Amino acid sequence: MDDHLNVVELRGITKQFPGVLANDQVDFTLRSGEIHALLGENGAGKSTLVNILTGLYRPDEGTIRVDGEVVDLRSPRDAINYGIGMVHQHFMLVPTQTVTENILLGLDEPRFNMNLSHYDQIITDLGEQYGLQVDPRARIWQLSVGEQQRVEILKMLYRGAKVLIMDEPTAVLAPQEIKELFATLRSMIAEGKSIIFISHKLDEVMAIADRITVLRKGKLSAEGLLTKEMTKQDLAREMVGRDVLFRLNKVEQTPGNTVLAVEGLKALNNKGLQALRGLSLHVAAGEIVGVAGVAGNGQTELAEAITGLRPISEGKVVVHGQVLIEGGMSGQRRSRHVRQVIDAGVSHVPEDRTHVGTAPNLSITDNLIMKGYRQPPIARGWSIDSISANTRAESLREDYDIIVPTIDTPARLLSGGNLQRLILAREISCEPKLMIAMQPTRGLDVGAIESVQRLLLQQRENGAAILLISEELEELISLSDRIYVIYEGEIMGEVMESDPETLGLMMTGTRQEDLVETRKVSQ
Amino acid sequence: MTTKPSLFAQYRSGARFRLRMEPRLEQPGWLGLIVSLGAVTFALVLGGIVLMLVGGDPIRAYAFMAKAAFGGIGVFSDTLVKATPLILVSLAAVVAFRMRLWNIGAEGQFYLGAFGASLVVLTPLLPPETSPWLMIPAMMVMGMLAGALWGFIPGYLKAKYNVNEIISTLMMNYIAVAWNNYFIFDVWSEGGFQMSRQFPKTAWLPRLTDYAAQVPMFRGLTIHLGFVIALIAAGVVWWIMYRSRWGYEIRLIGDNPRAARYAGINIVRNTILVMMLSGALAGLGGMLEISGVVHRLQGAISSGYGFTGIIIAWLAKLNPILVVPISILFGGLLLAGREIQPSGIPMLIQGIILVCLIGSDFLFRNRIRLVQIGQEA
Numbered sequence: 001m002d003d004h005l006n007v008v009e010l011r012g013i014t015k016q017f018p019g020v021l022a023n024d025q026v027d028f029t030l031r032s033g034e035i036h037a038l039l040g041e042n043g044a045g046k047s048t049l050v051n052i053l054t055g056l057y058r059p060d061e062g063t064i065r066v067d068g069e070v071v072d073l074r075s076p077r078d079a080i081n082y083g084i085g086m087v088h089q090h091f092m093l094v095p096t097q098t099v100t101e102n103i104l105l106g107l108d109e110p111r112f113n114m115n116l117s118h119y120d121q122i123i124t125d126l127g128e129q130y131g132l133q134v135d136p137r138a139r140i141w142q143l144s145v146g147e148q149q150r151v152e153i154l155k156m157l158y159r160g161a162k163v164l165i166m167d168e169p170t171a172v173l174a175p176q177e178i179k180e181l182f183a184t185l186r187s188m189i190a191e192g193k194s195i196i197f198i199s200h201k202l203d204e205v206m207a208i209a210d211r212i213t214v215l216r217k218g219k220l221s222a223e224g225l226l227t228k229e230m231t232k233q234d235l236a237r238e239m240v241g242r243d244v245l246f247r248l249n250k251v252e253q254t255p256g257n258t259v260l261a262v263e264g265l266k267a268l269n270n271k272g273l274q275a276l277r278g279l280s281l282h283v284a285a286g287e288i289v290g291v292a293g294v295a296g297n298g299q300t301e302l303a304e305a306i307t308g309l310r311p312i313s314e315g316k317v318v319v320h321g322q323v324l325i326e327g328g329m330s331g332q333r334r335s336r337h338v339r340q341v342i343d344a345g346v347s348h349v350p351e352d353r354t355h356v357g358t359a360p361n362l363s364i365t366d367n368l369i370m371k372g373y374r375q376p377p378i379a380r381g382w383s384i385d386s387i388s389a390n391t392r393a394e395s396l397r398e399d400y401d402i403i404v405p406t407i408d409t410p411a412r413l414l415s416g417g418n419l420q421r422l423i424l425a426r427e428i429s430c431e432p433k434l435m436i437a438m439q440p441t442r443g444l445d446v447g448a449i450e451s452v453q454r455l456l457l458q459q460r461e462n463g464a465a466i467l468l469i470s471e472e473l474e475e476l477i478s479l480s481d482r483i484y485v486i487y488e489g490e491i492m493g494e495v496m497e498s499d500p501e502t503l504g505l506m507m508t509g510t511r512q513e514d515l516v517e518t519r520k521v522s523q
Numbered sequence: 524m525t526t527k528p529s530l531f532a533q534y535r536s537g538a539r540f541r542l543r544m545e546p547r548l549e550q551p552g553w554l555g556l557i558v559s560l561g562a563v564t565f566a567l568v569l570g571g572i573v574l575m576l577v578g579g580d581p582i583r584a585y586a587f588m589a590k591a592a593f594g595g596i597g598v599f600s601d602t603l604v605k606a607t608p609l610i611l612v613s614l615a616a617v618v619a620f621r622m623r624l625w626n627i628g629a630e631g632q633f634y635l636g637a638f639g640a641s642l643v644v645l646t647p648l649l650p651p652e653t654s655p656w657l658m659i660p661a662m663m664v665m666g667m668l669a670g671a672l673w674g675f676i677p678g679y680l681k682a683k684y685n686v687n688e689i690i691s692t693l694m695m696n697y698i699a700v701a702w703n704n705y706f707i708f709d710v711w712s713e714g715g716f717q718m719s720r721q722f723p724k725t726a727w728l729p730r731l732t733d734y735a736a737q738v739p740m741f742r743g744l745t746i747h748l749g750f751v752i753a754l755i756a757a758g759v760v761w762w763i764m765y766r767s768r769w770g771y772e773i774r775l776i777g778d779n780p781r782a783a784r785y786a787g788i789n790i791v792r793n794t795i796l797v798m799m800l801s802g803a804l805a806g807l808g809g810m811l812e813i814s815g816v817v818h819r820l821q822g823a824i825s826s827g828y829g830f831t832g833i834i835i836a837w838l839a840k841l842n843p844i845l846v847v848p849i850s851i852l853f854g855g856l857l858l859a860g861r862e863i864q865p866s867g868i869p870m871l872i873q874g875i876i877l878v879c880l881i882g883s884d885f886l887f888r889n890r891i892r893l894v895q896i897g898q899e900a
Contacts, residue, residue: 307785308787309784309785334784335784335787335788335789335790335791336787336789338784338785338786338787339787341787342786342787348785350785352781355779355781355782356779356781356782356785357782357785358779358782359774359775359778359779359782359783360778360779361778362774362775362778366771366774366775369771370775370782370785370786371786373768373771374768379768382767382768382769383762383766383767383768384766384767384768384771386766
């Protein structure tokens with residue numbers, strides 16, 4: 001057997017969806033024992049390609065070979081029988097069941113009598129073999145996101161997968177967890193597995209992959225590049241088709257007066273648990289202040305509390321010296337608080353573009369006037385001046401480069417980047433004094449990220465105060481003037497110039513004071 | 524497709540086909556009309572088969588039904604009379620459904636509207652000799668208030684305590700009918716009959732036939748002012764929905780309540796207000812029916828108008844203007860049902876048309892392609 005045995009070989013894969021050619025004559029080769037990154041912007045066809053490989057879709061044209069044999073994959077079950085397993089970005093686990101139960105779910109063995117302790121041992125052994133420690137008797141809801149991901153990987157290994165497809169596996173992880181994941185991936189390679197690593201994050205791909213295949217608009221842009229011969233710049237050009245600026249020009253400017261002051265904020269999350277535990281921060285005019293943290297540490301609740309959407313039990317939110325939200329305000333008049341916040345010149349780019357930020361079946365115009373329909377010129381007494389609404393929509397479409405056939409098109413037909421530009425157009429055009437931006441670039445491709453970041457920097461130059469809540473450390477570091485780190489509803493500290501390392505430690509619960517201590521000790 | 528040797532070559536000689544469905548990316552405006560017309564045609568063919576099975580001549584039966592509903596100015600006037608309450612209850616459904624409030628209580632609100640209008644005449648709040656210029660508007664206001672009250676109760680329960688409005692509005696229908704029955708069996712009963720005494724002429728909506736002395740060709744035309752009021756109501760509802768700030772809020776809440784909250788819209792208040800508007804429209808329908816047609820309060824003033832209204836609203840795709848022609852079509856079917864024997868047939872055809880129209884929505888949203896097995900996408 002030669003060293004470069006191809007475990008999986010896709011040739012000339014073409015897949016047509018109504019109106020889109022998702023894959024156009026794509027080739028892909030996975031060698032035994034390699035980590036092969038599949039890189040591309042959103043909508044480049046990465047998901048389609050792996051869905052074909054896992055039997056969810058069938059290609060219009062092209063062949064799939066596994067270990068040199070042509071195969072016909074009709075379902076994920078077929079795929080796993082050929083040893084191809086996928087770890088999805090969104091975990092498919094039953095929260096109330098144990099790790100072992102989740103791993104056995106859907107299998108023929110064991111039958112009626114589960115004999116779980118026997119299987120617990122098998123899973124412990126399997127975990128040790130690959131460096132995937134997790135308590136088999138723990139229930140899923142008790143596990144961290146990183147541990148849940150290990151369960152997903154174990155599920156595939158238990159089913160005998162020798163090819164693992166990892167779909168954006170780092171999206172939900174903290175920097176330290178990413179390191180652990182990468183170590184696990186390497187140990188699996190050492191055990192003879194092969195891995196397809198899907199991502200649009202260049203740094204990670206550079207760090208973990210042996211070879212890289214780049215897709216662009218459904219076509220093969222580059223196949224099987226050797227990572228060590230590539231630079232980030234090269235890869236970005238392959239992905240986007242042009243040169244991309246990684247560092248945007250940030251003008252030096254001194255921040256002005258304090259615009260937002262949050263003091264001792266306490267609030268519950270949707271499950272009724274304490275999500276914010278006495279959190280304080282402030283943002284001044286003309287500065288971008290970042291909030292870094294692993295998802296689920298109170299970021300969502302923070303944005304909602306400041307904008308009046310979530311009741312707070314204690315503390316207050318002050319904008320330009322005016323107390324907008326206070327602990328103990330009645331929840332009955334919530335919509336009035338939200339309106340007061342909007343009227344005070346606070347705009348909000350919500351985390352969830354499709355479920356909160358826009359109304360899918362309403363037109364572009366209707367979506368663009370969501371915040372401004374109460375004020376003239378769009379409001380005219382009780383009625384809405386449709387002429388001025390349409391005029392505004394047309395001019396925003398021009399200025400913010402929203403690509404739609406007409407302004408009457410329903411918002412659900414917009415792509416992610418277009419939808420975000422629509423939201424930004426609406427939130428920026430009201431000339432906000434304060435802007436709460438939550439994950440403004442999540443899920444967008446490199447080109448769209450650049451344009452969104454440019455808009456944020458422009459707002460900063462115009463003297464707006466911006467609170468940028470994000471999980472992308474790169475982005476926070478390059479855009480922010482200061483960064484707060486949030487962990488379990490508390491601020492761990494505030495840093496001016498920072499490296500991912502320090503931020504990462506704080507994001508996992510180390511306070512800034514203690515950080516200094518440990519450093520002193522180590523010196 | 525391809526000449527390359529393929530995995531599926533074995534199937535090709537057999538040339539087996541199967542149907543595949545895929546969602547339409549675009550839904551051009553004309554498509555809805557074509558699909559709907561196609562569905563009605565299909566339904567008429569199906570109905571024709573049924574007619575043949577029971578030994579009838581479908582062509583003649585259809586011709587007779589068309590004539591009975593639209594065959595002359597007299598019957599067309601009767602069709603419009605039937606369409607009047609349908610337009611209003613359908614508008615009531617349109618307003619509520621736009622906000623995804625499933626008010627299926629238009630029937631009860633219709634009855635309460637009739638009751639409210641009767642209060643003015645029968646209590647009497649206004650003496651019989653009052654000028655119609657005051658009497659009719661007073662009846663309209665009372666009818667709408669009573670209907671709005673019947674919408675307010677489930678609206679308030681929904682907004683404050685999240686009580687399922689489907690159940691509460693349905694149950695309130697029975698209360699409304701029983702409430703009316705109490706009054707026509709007892710309080711306002713005329714000589715023990717299950718109806719009130721006839722309203723004085725001042726409480727009648729003017730009909731064309733009332734002017735037969737001046738314009739002879741109006742003789743026998745029962746169409747009354749209520750039809751014009753219904754048309755105005757459709758226009759007003761359209762304006763509210765598409766040109767007012769309130770309507771914008773209703774549409775936004777209906778499409779995405781979380782986005783509405785994010786935009787600072789008061790969902791609790793709008794839930795109550797929309798249920799009240801919906802109830803008021805249905806109540807106005809009840810008032811127009813007794814003031815324009817029945818001229819007294821009695822049982823069975825509605826032949827399930829409230830429920831037909833739900834279907835019409837749906838077929839009109841919640842468009843207040845489209846409600847008008849569809850209501851007229853349904854008015855015609857109701858009328859033909861009265862004219863033809865056995866009268867079950869038009870009901871049956873109405874049912875088939877409904878099922879076909881509702882089913883055709885699937886074709887509007889998806890397209891079906893014939894694909895050869897092995898080449899399927």
